[in-house]
Amino acid sequence: MNEIRKQRTVLHSDANAFYASVETALDPRLKGKAVAVCGSVEKRHGIVLAKSEKAKACGIKTGMANWEAKRLCPDLIIVPPRHEVYAAFSLALHEIYERYTDLVEPFGLDECWLDVTNNLKNPHEIADEIRETVKRELGITVSVGISFNKVFAKLGSDLKKPDAVTEITQENFRDLVWKLPCSDLLYCGRATTARLKEFGIRTIGDLARFPCDYLKKTLGKNGETLWRYANGLDESEVARFDAHEKAKSVGHGITCVADLQNEEEVRAVIVALSQDVGRRLRKAKLRANGVQVTVRDNGLEFHSWQKQLSAPTQESATVAEACSQLFKDRYGWQKPVRAVSVTAISLEDENAPYQPSLLLENKIGEKRKKVERALDGICEKFGKKAITPAVLLCDNKLPEDMKEGVVLPGKHV
Template identity: 40%
Template sequence: MIQHEMRTILHIDINHCYAQIEEMLTPPLRDVPMAVGGDESQRHGIILAKNMKAKPFKIVTGEPIRNALKKCPDLHIVQADMKKYTYYTSKVKEIYHEYSDRVEDFGLDEAWVDVTDSLRIYGSGMQIAQEIQRRVYHEYGLTVSIGVSFNKVFAKLGSDYKKPSGLTEITQENFKTFAWQLPVSYLLMVGHATTKKLHDLHIYTIGDLACASTTLLKQKFGKMGLLIWSYANGMEASEVTLETFTTPPKSIGNSWTTPKDITNANEARIVLERLSNSVACRLREKEFMAKVITLSVRDTNLHRFTHQRKIPVAIDTCSEILQIAMQLLAESYDFVLPIRSIGVHASQLTKTNMYYQLNFFEDTVAKAKNRKIEIVVEDIRKKYGFYSVNSASSLVDRAFSSVDPKGNHTIHPVGFLKGNS
């Protein structure tokens, strides 16, 4: 392996983050099986995190609350409060920033920290990790697990290896004896589906993957096969991004599980208008326009499908996004089963500029006027609140219009449905 610079990277994970924050704020919760979940009255009833007392009951992150209560009838459910979790995780990460300007978030509860340039000041990577663990616990009463390694993949593997409050170092000298014996599913980017396909190839451990034929892996998985092979062999060399660096988004979208089932296109339109407005506003805030619009639908049997359309001219207005979303819905859904949740996403993003490609078959003056109107409405909502301006359709059924999807946009940690919280 070619290594131009010996790096020291930490991956820090706040253990069972949401649940631990609730325990920190309400200590008696540490003594009972407890889980943080969505609002069942709004049909967001899934487990987002659980504490150590709930672990023996095999409660899994992402499963319905009702299922969890069948496993543990005494399970105490705390409704998620994302503003609270965002506040405390940001305070914890302020500690990380004291040791490096290279701190890269991986969801709310995880982050990579490149401390290579800090070793002369604070000591070895393990010493820095121990100090961060002590400080987080002393200042906020929270435990973190930390992996210390020479790249991001093995640093994350180290933090996942031992919880809670684990501290694991994986070096260039020991990664074969340490990591290669572990299940291949422990490796970053190897999810449930990929694990099953690897097992079909008799690849069960990280070492099996490291020694596998690259020709076979490329044939079965394409570029992803070569990527995970390089991970297994310790060849991952991506940088931990600077704190001032923001990765451009690949897509912008929003979805909503409605308080009651959507039974027809008129009801769907009310929800899609809200979601399209959210997507359009966020596109304009980030100065992007989109050339692909995707509709996602999940029915009452929890079956999910998506339908998308590529458009010739990039757009960033609610009216245009809504029109396409309604077309996609009409083409792909017959309402034999009601809709439980629905979403709109914009992708193939391009930067907005002062020049627009004109379409010979549309009224460009009306389009520009409509865009200005949407911007004015958004400015009013920013000043006086989202509900200060409403469309008439929102009054038809308040159950479908009682949300500000932009203001209440829920953020979950990356991979929160994989059961690792």
């Protein structure tokens, strides 16, 4: 059944040392230095989130404690994470990919598959153009894998990096891929790898040559899937890029520097998060019909509640009010709160028709809408730091990066 099908060309583009590269692109003084993006020592998550090539050469690994990293490399420059900046770079990367195809499927913030079967250009040419464009426009590098399926394209982007292209073909995959450990295959996790080892299967080649029926019997469907991957038989499609699909919800969350002890403190954080959620709704021209608030207590347990709104909104104040009320009504205060997130759900286009239930509500809404639009303009011009909601002025439990302005890619590179 597959013979008739045209051979696909799939690229997988993976941004190298993403967080650290973005920080370096925005601050050229970091160039060529050992840099690690870390949750700071004062915060609870004092671990390495990403490291530059130089830091990697010192033996620094992702997930390592800050102090351990600093001991390995005393010159290490530690930078706090700025997730909104990375998200902005991620979108900028997608925009570059979309110049070549509308079949762009993100995998995390810094990886994407592109189906370029219908692009008339040679895939190597496309890969090189993408590499050069990303470097020129964003100041970071990507590694690109080219292959006839998604699994091998992803493997390819791992084979040579940074700033490189690797092609895995029907002809060369046995030479290039089969010598690699099984764990290099997508979805071959630690437990599966251990299980395969029990059968003497260590490399992808071992897996490919093993009787499929036996794998299916012992490992179930996953055994068969991995066997197909190893033999180059992955047929999964690259999902079509769809901005609306992507924006099913808009949310933002943080882990606080110190535990939140009462309702007022939680409200302050909800207000801060809602500023961002509202701004993103307005930017995406979306309205929310519901909200969700999730908290994690200091025993690391999650609590999450949702509610529908009486009218759709894109106002930060309305989102904040609804979430604060929801939290107030539902949280039993068995334990202090460590992390909070606010999400706008049941999204619709801002032009979708609706009947405001109360004239008064509508009038207040109109006024608030104008105020928030004006504030968006100020933030766009002067950065997010320009405006701090009054409720936050005395708050010292928010992580520093929430109070920082965001620099969008393109402006500083």
